[in-house]
Amino acid sequence: AGPMKTTMILLFLYLAWTLISISCTCEVSAVSSSISSANAIVKNGKSDGRDDGLRTTVVLRFRTPKTGTIVSLQINEGNRRTVPLQTLMDGILAQNGDDTSTNFECIGPSNNKLDTSQTLAQLGLKHGALLTISPKMHTNKKDKPQQKQLRNVIPPFDPFPQFAKPRYKDKRRSIRAKANRRGGMSYSDLDQLADNIHKLEIQTNPIISRIYMCSNSAEAFVRSCNKNQQPKCALLFGTVSKERLNDTPAAADITQGKQKGGKMCEVAKVHALWEPQTKIPKKSANSNHYDATDLISLTSSVQQAIQLAKRLKLQPIGWIYTYHNNSTTSTEVPVLARDVVIAAKIQIALMKKGSDEGGEVNEAGSLGSRFVTLALNSASGATEAFQMSDQSVQMVAEDIFEEEATNDNTQFLKTSVPVIVDGKETNSVDCLLCLVNTGMLSHTGSFSSSSSSGKLSSSGGLTSKIKQKIQSHLKKKGNAKETTIIQYLSDFNILFGLSNLLNEADINELCDIILSSKRRRSATVELSKHLQLTLEGIASV
Numbered sequence: 171a172g173p174m175k176t177t178m179i180l181l182f183l184y185l186a187w188t189l190i191s192i193s194c195t196c197e198v199s200a201v202s203s204s205i206s207s208a209n210a211i212v213k214n215g216k217s218d219g220r221d222d223g224l225r226t227t228v229v230l231r232f233r234t235p236k237t238g239t240i241v242s243l244q245i246n247e248g249n250r251r252t253v254p255l256q257t258l259m260d261g262i263l264a265q266n267g268d269d270t271s272t273n274f275e276c277i278g279p280s281n282n283k284l285d286t287s288q289t290l291a292q293l294g295l296k297h298g299a300l301l302t303i304s305p306k307m308h309t310n311k312k313d314k315p316q317q318k319q320l321r322n323v324i325p326p327f328d329p330f331p332q333f334a335k336p337r338y339k340d341k342r343r344s345i346r347a348k349a350n351r352r353g354g355m356s357y358s359d360l361d362q363l364a365d366n367i368h369k370l371e372i373q374t375n376p377i378i379s380r381i382y383m384c385s386n387s388a389e390a391f392v393r394s395c396n397k398n399q400q401p402k403c404a405l406l407f408g409t410v411s412k413e414r415l416n417d418t419p420a421a422a423d424i425t426q427g428k429q430k431g432g433k434m435c436e437v438a439k440v441h442a443l444w445e446p447q448t449k450i451p452k453k454s455a456n457s458n459h460y461d462a463t464d465l466i467s468l469t470s471s472v473q474q475a476i477q478l479a480k481r482l483k484l485q486p487i488g489w490i491y492t493y494h495n496n497s498t499t500s501t502e503v504p505v506l507a508r509d510v511v512i513a514a515k516i517q518i519a520l521m522k523k524g525s526d527e528g529g530e531v532n533e534a535g536s537l538g539s540r541f542v543t544l545a546l547n548s549a550s551g552a553t554e555a556f557q558m559s560d561q562s563v564q565m566v567a568e569d570i571f572e573e574e575a576t577n578d579n580t581q582f583l584k585t586s587v588p589v590i591v592d593g594k595e596t597n598s599v600d601c602l603l604c605l606v607n608t609g610m611l612s613h614t615g616s617f618s619s620s621s622s623s624g625k626l627s628s629s630g631g632l633t634s635k636i637k638q639k640i641q642s643h644l645k646k647k648g649n650a651k652e653t654t655i656i657q658y659l660s661d662f663n664i665l666f667g668l669s670n671l672l673n674e675a676d677i678n679e680l681c682d683i684i685l686s687s688k689r690r691r692s693a694t695v696e697l698s699k700h701l702q703l704t705l706e707g708i709a710s711v
Contacts, residue, residue: 228244229332234262244332255287262303284301298331329563333561333565371603377539377560387442387618394625404446408442410535412437413434443490447630462516467519468519488542490546492546493547494549507584524537543556544610656684679701683701
């Protein structure tokens with residue numbers, strides 16, 4: 171009995187020791203797997219590609235505490251909902267040689283301290299957010315000025331965060347200062363500098379596969395340019411939707427009776443063309459340059475046009491400019507260096523406006539995320555469509571291209587810092603590398619007019635000719651009156667002129683009536699008595 175009892179006790183102790191070992195191993199494995207997953211995310215997060223279609227990944231940027239280097243992480247939706255922020259910090263700090271992650275905190279885009287135990291989804295971090303990993307601040311009085319200074323720092327706006335690089339001049343200054351203290355630059359310093367240089371490559375996959383240009387708007391724009399003999403530019407309003415990349419199904423699909431399927435692509439349809447009403451000074455009467463100042467700075471009139479487009483379920487999808495002869499010594503191209511910079515600046519201004527209004531940067535449907543450039547030859551009427559590459563737009567946002575490029579009649583962009591093209595450092599970039607070819611087809615826009623009676627005055631108001639047309643349509647009787655007046659008022663430029671005279675409630679009502687008439691093509695939509703009397707009063711002045 172004695173030996174049997176001793177054996178049972180030893181067996182019980184052995185089983186207990188085995189269970190304790192297994193539980194400890196599981197805990198260590200869980201911690202190790204979390205750190206490994208963070209390291210994997212960090213290693214794989216430097217991809218600079220762009221997701222097509224619906225976004226399944228987000229790009230977050232972390233500023234490291236030691237060197238200030240920005241690490242970009244591309245995180246899929248699963249990790250975004252499950253991995254806590256602390257795990258990502260552990261992986262980043264481990265790669266930078268900081269093992270004491272508990273001594274660091276994370277500052278969000280609004281300079282607020284983030285709870286690192288929560289996941290990215292719980293924190294509501296958006297695509298392109300810049301997070302700063304910094305040592306934990308103490309509560310003593312000496313640290314308060316430093317904390318106040320941190321709150322006043324406004325991070326730069328990056329339209330395409332996946333291509334963002336730390337500002338090269340600041341990084342070079344920091345590395346050289348450290349190198350001087352050490353007595354010279356190391357290979358590691360040179361690698362860090364190389365990582366902060368843009369490697370410009372041609373973008374082969376356009377965001378918008380083709381654009382449908384409104385033929386009525388294009389013809390009116392050409393007539394206006396030829397009449398005034400002045401280069402012009404205008405904003406394009408329309409919609410973005412999806413359709414099959416090939417208009418007709420493949421032959422194999424037809425023989426097998428398959429009418430659906432096929433690769434889908436994004437297309438833009440122009441429904442209205444709006445030109446800023448700016449007066450051209452006499453001294454520039456023979457100038458070959460258009461004036462895009464209003465579009466770049468988003469003046470009050472431009473924002474008014476954007477708001478009107480929003481009422482009509484439209485958004486800015488591009489711009490158009492005229493040129494006469496963009497000739498250089500070697501070739502003739504419709505887009506020059508200044509056109510690339512201006513197109514990128516207009517897109518950046520729209521994307522920043524959308525971001526300030528709460529939209530997600532570079533997300534389908536957000537303001538400025540889909541933007542096409544049309545170059546129209548005023549002499550022949552030939553028009554070509556392009557998009558600026560995502561990387562070139564980001565480089566303009568970082569002031570990589572020198573401002574003088576907007577004034578030179580040249581095909582080459584001068585850069586303020588070196589960039590890498592074809593494996594070589596250079597300070598001159600062919601603007602063709604920044605362009606993405608885009609297909610173009612023709613259609614009739616829903617808010618355009620084939621007549622010249624819709625042209626506004628130089629101040630953006632209604633002309634006497636427009637007022638006479640409104641009066642004549644209002645005097646008609648029966649259904650013909652309602653149909654003709656609504657069709658005439660569907661011109662975007664006439665609606666813009668009326669928006670300067672109508673109050674917000676009346677212009678909203680008029681836009682709703684016009685949209686309803688577009689949806690109900692066969693049914694008659696009537697104007698309210700109040701709106702009729704208001705229009706009569708405007709037309710009689």
